[in-house]
Amino acid sequence: MNDEILDALLAGFPLPSLAIDRTERIIAANIEALTLINQQARGQNYVTMLRQPALLDAIETTLTDGMARSTQYLSNDGAQDTAFRVSCRAVQGLGRDMAGVVLVSFEDITDKEQAGQMRRDFVANVSHELRTPLTALMGFIETLRGPARNDPEAGARFLDIMQNEAERMNRLVGDLMSLNRVEGDERVRPTQSVVLNDILNSTLHTLQPLAREADVTFETEFPEIPVAMIADGDQLKQVFTNIIMNAIKYGGSGGRVTLQMTESAREPVLRAPGVRVQIIDYGAGIDPIHLPRLTERFYRADDHRSRALGGTGLGLAIVKHIINRHRGRLRVESELGKGTTFTVILPIQEGL
Numbered sequence: 001m002n003d004e005i006l007d008a009l010l011a012g013f014p015l016p017s018l019a020i021d022r023t024e025r026i027i028a029a030n031i032e033a034l035t036l037i038n039q040q041a042r043g044q045n046y047v048t049m050l051r052q053p054a055l056l057d058a059i060e061t062t063l064t065d066g067m068a069r070s071t072q073y074l075s076n077d078g079a080q081d082t083a084f085r086v087s088c089r090a091v092q093g094l095g096r097d098m099a100g101v102v103l104v105s106f107e108d109i110t111d112k113e114q115a116g117q118m119r120r121d122f123v124a125n126v127s128h129e130l131r132t133p134l135t136a137l138m139g140f141i142e143t144l145r146g147p148a149r150n151d152p153e154a155g156a157r158f159l160d161i162m163q164n165e166a167e168r169m170n171r172l173v174g175d176l177m178s179l180n181r182v183e184g185d186e187r188v189r190p191t192q193s194v195v196l197n198d199i200l201n202s203t204l205h206t207l208q209p210l211a212r213e214a215d216v217t218f219e220t221e222f223p224e225i226p227v228a229m230i231a232d233g234d235q236l237k238q239v240f241t242n243i244i245m246n247a248i249k250y251g252g253s254g255g256r257v258t259l260q261m262t263e264s265a266r267e268p269v270l271r272a273p274g275v276r277v278q279i280i281d282y283g284a285g286i287d288p289i290h291l292p293r294l295t296e297r298f299y300r301a302d303d304h305r306s307r308a309l310g311g312t313g314l315g316l317a318i319v320k321h322i323i324n325r326h327r328g329r330l331r332v333e334s335e336l337g338k339g340t341t342f343t344v345i346l347p348i349q350e351g352l
């Protein structure tokens with residue numbers, strides 16, 4: 001079989017693939033492989049074209065011993081790295097003098113790698129978050145047993161702190177479980193029919209004591225006609241609770257939090273009927289560099305302040321998953337010193 005036939009065969013193959021014969025030349029390659037390696041790779045020596053030691057080793061040994069092997073290849077298109085699992089297999093009876101070739105094919109495993117990395121990061125983050133209060137608890141237990149044994153006043157104070165730390169751990173575990181549940185049913189469409197005005201009013205009612213404590217008043221601008229939709233009522237209440245609680249905790253210095261709801265027959269972002277709920281605070285705002293990552297688990301714009309206020313950094317991650325489940329969108333705009341606006345955009349089913 002000549003090189004053209006081999007080329008034609010590789011062209012029918014979806015993965016980037018090339019063939020190297022005993023003369024160490026790339027004798028055939030498909031477009032995917034040329035795009036990945038070099039448009040001029042055909043006919044060239046593979047060593048000058050591939051350049052990554054692990055892959056060169058694998059090809060060389062497979063050329064010599066005929067055994068299949070796989071290795072990794074990293075490519076960078078200037079913007080991002082792509083990781084490939086490369087398989088090298090000897091094929092007999094092809095190439096110069098029919099002495100056999102090595103068929104090299106590249107499988108993009110970036111997504112799998114990223115998923116693995118995310119899982120490892122997550123476990124590391126959770127451990128870190130749990131360890132901080134746990135270390136504090138252990139320290140105080142030791143102090144209560146030792147130096148503070150006969151000091152009831154200090155003892156009472158330490159017990160207060162210990163209770164705070166234990167509550168933080170409890171909140172963290174609760175939020176993790178809630179995040180887990182939300183992620184689990186992200187692909188299941190909600191089926192309840194709910195009235196958004198009622199959900200918002202009940203959320204505000206629940207948060208009223210917290211707002212009063214922080215000297216924050218709520219202002220509402222809702223449409224006269226209640227907005228009905230298919231959704232998961234408890235989950236939407238969680239969305240608005242988390243966002244409004246943040247507005248009170250981090251934006252409360254503005255003294256008020258405004259809630260606006262607007263319904264539209266054609267919401268431009270969704271290209272369908274939808275409703276926008278805006279939660280506006282007039283507090284310190286968020287530096288724009290934080291905005292793209294705000295909904296990541298454990299991401300805090302102001303780490304110190306968030307922890308001091310008992311935050312777990314999971315609130316907005318939960319919000320994002322619930323909004324995804326509802327096929328909605330979340331927008332955040334903020335200006336330092338002026339305040340922050342969270343916009344929740346949800347689709348409304350026609351004919352309700």
Ligand SMILES: Nc1ncnc2c1ncn2[C@@H]1O[C@H](COP(=O)(O)OP(=O)(O)OP(=O)(O)O)[C@@H](O)[C@H]1O
Pocket residue numbers: 175242246247248250251281283284285286294295299300301302303306307310311312313314315316317340
């Ligand atoms: N309205 C706001 N104004 C200023 N910063 C905010 C606002 N809302 C959120 N942030 C910032 O975004 C971060 C992430 O918020 P998120 O709700 O996910 O976590 P958290 O409030 O720290 O913890 P949790 O909500 O789980 O108790 C917060 O730590 C805070 O720094």
Ligand SMILES: [Mg+2]
Pocket residue numbers: 242245246311315316
């Ligand atoms: Mg929060």
